[in-house]
Amino acid sequence: MTTEKDLLEPMVFDDEDLAVPITIRGVEYVLKEATGGAACKFKNAQIACTELQDGKPVRVHNIANTEPFLVSLCLFDRDGNAVPEAVIRRWPSRVQKALFERAKSISELGNDEPEETVQAAAKNVQEGTTDGSD
Numbered sequence: 001m002t003t004e005k006d007l008l009e010p011m012v013f014d015d016e017d018l019a020v021p022i023t024i025r026g027v028e029y030v031l032k033e034a035t036g037g038a039a040c041k042f043k044n045a046q047i048a049c050t051e052l053q054d055g056k057p058v059r060v061h062n063i064a065n066t067e068p069f070l071v072s073l074c075l076f077d078r079d080g081n082a083v084p085e086a087v088i089r090r091w092p093s094r095v096q097k098a099l100f101e102r103a104k105s106i107s108e109l110g111n112d113e114p115e116e117t118v119q120a121a122a123k124n125v126q127e128g129t130t131d132g133s134d
Contacts, residue, residue: 018106022075024095029083030076031099034107038073042109045069067100074103 018033034042045066051059072085088096104110 020102020106022099024091028078030078031071031103031106032074032076034070034074034103034109038070039107039109041073042066042070068096070103070109071096071099074107075099 020031022029022031046063049061049063049066050057051061068085068088071088072083075083075088077083088099
C-alpha cells in the first residue's frame with residue numbers, strides 16, 4: 001500500500017536506458033526499452049485492433065501485428081538505426097516472439113491488456129452476447 005510519505009519521496013532516474021545485446025545470424029543488434037513515444041504507439045496499435053460494442057470488446061483484429069511492430073520500435077543495429085519491421089517479419093517466429101517478450105518486459109508494458117481483451121471478446125462471442133450479459 002502506498003502511503004502519503006511514499007508519494008513525496010524524490011524520484012531519480014539517473015540510470016541509462018535498459019538495453020540488451022542481441023545477435024541474430026551473426027549480426028549484432030541492441031534491444032532497448034521503449035521510449036515513451038514508442039510505448040504510446042504500441043498501446044495505440046493494440047487498441048486499434050480491438051472492436052468494441054457498447055464499451056465491451058467483441059472482436060480483436062490482427063493483434064499479432066503488434067508484436068513485430070513493438071520490436072521494430074525497440075531494436076537497433078550497431079550504428080543506432082532502427083531495424084525495419086519488414087526485416088523483423090522475415091525472421092523465424094521464435095526469434096520474433098523472444099524479442100517481443102523481452103522488449104515488452106524491459107519496457108514494463110505488461111501483457112495483460114491484449115490478452116484480457118481477447119479473452120473478454122471470446123467469452124462474449126461464446127455466450128452469444130456482445131455486452132457481457134447473459
